[in-house]
Amino acid sequence: MRREFEEPVRPRSEQVIGREELLGRARDQLSRGGSVLLYGPPGIGKSTVLRAITTEYAESARTVLRCSATESESHLPFLALVDLLGLVADEVADTLPAPQQAALEAALTGRAEPSLHQDGLALRLAVLSVLRALAAKGPVLLVADDLQWLDAPSAELLGFAARRLGGVPVRMLGAVRTGTEPKEQEHDPYLRAYPPETLALRLPPLSRPQVSELLAGRGYPGLRRSTLRDIHHTSGGNPLFALELGRTKCSALLNDMLVVPRVSRFPRVVRVLRACGRR
Ligand SMILES: Nc1ncnc2c1ncn2[C@@H]1O[C@H](COP(=O)(O)OP(=O)(O)OP(=O)(O)O)[C@@H](O)[C@H]1O
Ligand SMILES: [Mg+2]
Incomplete structure (x- = not known):
């Protein structure tokens, strides 16, 4: 049974003009089990393409996890983690060791230290364990829009997990508002959320x-x-x-x-x- 959390996928009828080459490259990368990061300036169509790819890949994923950050909430620690795992963590939480369960519960209920110092390792391991446990039940697709506003602790946690999920069926698909190649801006927190071998695809202008x-x-x-x-x-x-x-x-x-x-x-x-x- 496929599970979905967060807002429903938009209807299939949303028309995407052009973008065939880009969609093809994203498709190839995801089929290989890799991650994709779309980037480009405001209004160029990142969310539109993100939704199109999600609709296509949601079919083959058992679990679709989503978050969409906003500027006004980007200061709230763990908000993206709550959006991604808030409704699904219970499904696998009892498979986690007690310290990880406690750390995860604290983060998802707004009681955790934003600095990630206290219980930092337990929480990092908990996020990794949850993703692994979900992936053991079937492929996971993790979709994150507007990564430029991802809260810093969530970016850190996702990155920790992403670097250790090799060979596990968790695919990451994201979009970030930036005019330049994301790898040129290594100080940006969202970059830490994605595995280093992520395929970054720039959205070109329409003809x-x-x-x-x-x-x-x-x-x-x-x-x-x-x-x-x-x-x-x-x-x-x-x-x-x-x-x-x-x-x-x-x-x-x-x-x-x-x-x-x-x-x-x-x-x-x-x-x-x-x-x-x-x-
Ligand atoms: N390829 C496309 N085909 C049809 N409509 C498109 C396409 N790309 C963008 N649009 C339309 O252009 C508008 C802006 O697109 P979208 O919201 O996806 O941009 P964005 O890059 O995500 O912007 P932002 O940086 O503000 O998040 C929307 O109305 C969307 O429907
Ligand atoms: Mg957008």
Whole structure:
């Protein structure tokens, strides 16, 4: 029986434009039992690809563990650990030695020392033991979005486990907001959470036809070629920016229509409203 924790996977229908090569490389790496880290600037589509890969791999995993860090909560120690293991730890906790059980319980209930000094080894071993015990029942997929905001103790614990899980069916899939190759920033705490042989994949910008497909799919069909060219150029192929520009262009077009004399403007306004997806 497959188990899932945290928010449900989004419906399969979420359309991912382009990214075939990237998805192929991620697929190969995960099939080999390796880990994947997606990276790129804000809005480039990391979470979208992360969800697509998760949906695909969740099928073959018995347990899917997830966390998605947020900036406003990144100071809370063990929060990611709670998100990842909070609902599943009980399933295997009785297989852990008593000191590990106690340390894990303290961390998951907010009583542990954030510094990881006191009971630090017991807690590190407990996280490793839980992942091993879950993996003994079937493959585990551990998905973490917005790793740039992962709380530091959770990053430390995950890293300790990740470095010792070789040969154990626990695959890690993550996304981090950064414009540069994650390995160049070794001081970043999220890097400690991933095994050194993790495949880091940068999300490139979308091409002009892909931006055009994105806009058409989101209710901005029929934009002029020159407008699409402008949107692609200005957004630099960033899907979030392109969608925002598409919306703005449509609103501007609509405002222009409204200065036309009232009787003649109606059919044009309807056309623009349609083009803007505001039917
Ligand atoms: N390949 C894609 N196909 C279709 N839509 C996409 C694609 N990539 C991104 N989008 C859309 O662009 C927007 C931004 O994508 P997403 O949230 O995945 O970016 P992100 O890189 O995770 O951003 P952030 O750094 O803020 O977390 C969303 O509306 C998403 O649906
Ligand atoms: Mg995201």
